[in-house]
Amino acid sequence: MTRETQPPPPAPTDPYPESRRTLHDFTVWMGQAAGEKQLFVQGPEHPLQHFQGDAVQHGPLKVLQCPLSSHNAKVLREILPNLKPQPLGLATSAGFGDRLGVATPGHVQALQAVGGRIRPIFAQQSIREMARTGRTPQQVLDDATWGAFQAGWTGTLGADADHLKTPEDIDRCAAAGFTFFTLDPSGHVDNAAGRDSAAVLQEKLGQLPWAALDTSETDLQRRYRALRLDLGHRTLTLDEEAITRAAVKYLPAVQQIQALFQHLQGKNIPFELEISVDEGDAPTTPAEHVFLASELKRLGVSWVSLAPRFIGSFEKGVDYIGDVDLLNLEMQDHALIARRLGPYKLSLHSGSDKFSIYPIAMHHTQGLVHLKTAGTSYLEALRVVAVTAPDLFTEMLEVAKQHFEEDRASYHISGKLDRVPVQPGNLPALLDHFDTRQVLHVTFGTLLQQFREPLMQLMEQHETLHLQGLREHFIRHLAPFAGA
Known part of the structure; x- marks a missing residue:
């Protein structure tokens, strides 16, 4: 890999001067040709031969003019490795959904304006959104690559394959180069468990996949009745009923998450995991959060962020709906649990436009937080x-x-x-x-x-x-x- 040096001043005619990057033997930048965005590469033959394009005269220079193709995006990620998605760890982070594939330069400009420690995920889209927008995982990733390059992004970045439910969808996103995988086991969460009668609970309890989870009802009761989690302002405990309801609600989801996590492990790629249980009508109580995280840890699953279902409503495109004071108290508990049992980040799904609760989230998580936005850019x-x-x-x-x-x-x-x-x-x-x-x-x-x-x-x-x-x-x- 070539070594990057200080770039020369951009040519006055270049419409995207921020994109210009000079390495020790060649320069790349984005420009316009025949009314279309193009990649321009100037330098010796060795770096140029990897790109697909045509040799042209650009002012006094002979350069290679290349379409913004998937092949050229892949080569660009190799020569500018900061554009290649990688795991971001526990740093404060934000995901930027982009349904049209043209919003990333604006996202970059906002990040550059606020400075700070936020690490970005520019390529973020769920399989559901990809189907509705007619885009593939590779197109989502490539569009984000070109957008970040155009705007001159030089920091690290990730790529989020959002709300995944099947091994097949994981495979498609992994092949494209995604590094952040959000698992959505919502179809395996029993949202009625919190209101079921004792008789219904016992019937459901008997149908749980105990053998696959390498545990039993007796083991669960013994394990969690002895639990005392110090949250500072209070000690969290679980009684027999809370354990039973949490098991019915989340154990099938735990089994699904474990299976998808093991599938990801088998691919031998760098990745980090987000667990999403935010969809559904039943909030995740602090006790259920402890149960879910503890069972996943027992089964060897590791993750970087978790999205509980908070009280109130995180609806699309609008501010938080609910009692902010109650959310403040609950988020304090969830953030403390994430630090005690992790550390891992709390993830705010459908997080766009929730301006009233951002300070609360940042305060309680102390930066261990991931903000996920999507349709607000659209x-x-x-x-x-x-x-x-x-x-x-x-x-x-x-x-x-x-x-x-x-x-x-x-x-x-x-x-x-x-x-x-x-x-x-x-x-x-x-x-x-x-x-x-x-x-x-x-x-x-x-x-x-x-x-x-x-x-x-x-x-x-x-x-x-x-x-x-x-x-x-x-x-x-x-x-x-x-x-x-």
Whole structure:
């Protein structure tokens, strides 16, 4: 690998001067050619031969002009290893979902503006979102690579294969180069366990996979009845009923997580794990958190972050809904548990736009926190549409309203169609309206099927406006987490 030195001043005609990186024998940068973004490489034959492109005259220099292809993204990650995803460890981190594949430069600008210790995951998308946006894991990773390169990102970064449920989906994301794997065992969590009758609980208890988990009901009771976890302000204990309900609720999920973790281990790649039990209608109590983490540790599973289901509602695209004072008390317990039993980070899923609770999360976790955002970047793209193409935005909103009830089925949201303004006077202001945000947020798949081409054209034509909006929006998200 070549050694990096101080780059020369960028040429005045380069539209992305931040991208220019000079190593001791060649220079790479992003520019424009025939109205398209291109990679330019100037230097001796040895580094150039790995890229696919055409030799051209660029001012006084002969350079290789290359398309932003998957092959060239892979080569770029090899020669600029900071662009190659890697595990990020326990550092304060943030994930930036990007449904269009063009938001990463704005995310980089926000990170650069707040400074601090936040480590980024620019490539982050769930299998569900990939299906709805028509993208592959490789496209998600490559788009993030080009975006980070364009904006001049020189720090480390990760890549999150989000909400994985099957070995096959793990394989696809691992092959693309993802390093952060979020396991979602929600289909194996029994959310009714907290309210089941004693008779129903006993019936479910007998059906648990005891042999596969190498334990028994008797062992569980003995193990957790003796537990005393000092949280400073109180000592957490579990009684017989709490143990039983926690076992019914989470042991099948523990088995699923263990199986997927072992599958990942077998791939012999660098990776870190996030465990997500945030989906569902039953909050994760502190006692259940202790039970879940302890059982996973007993079975040899290791993870870097865990997303419990907090009290209240973490809905898409809007601020926290619930009693902030109660969340403050609960988050204190969850953060202390994560430090006592780990340490590992608490992960805030559906974390975008939760401005009222960011200071609480940072305070209690002391930086052991991962913020996960997704559709809020897409909404900022729609804000550009509202400003620059109001007729197109109005048409998109009407289609979104027609498909809202169908598309909302896989999301926990409380937005209502009848609260969306019928005759809005200020279209951009709709992107700050609770119900309109949620209607547009969950219908992205439908809208992209019908409007992808004009939407992407607008993002290209108004790139500066789009990235400026993202920068300002994400500074608000990141600033509370950027302290030392």
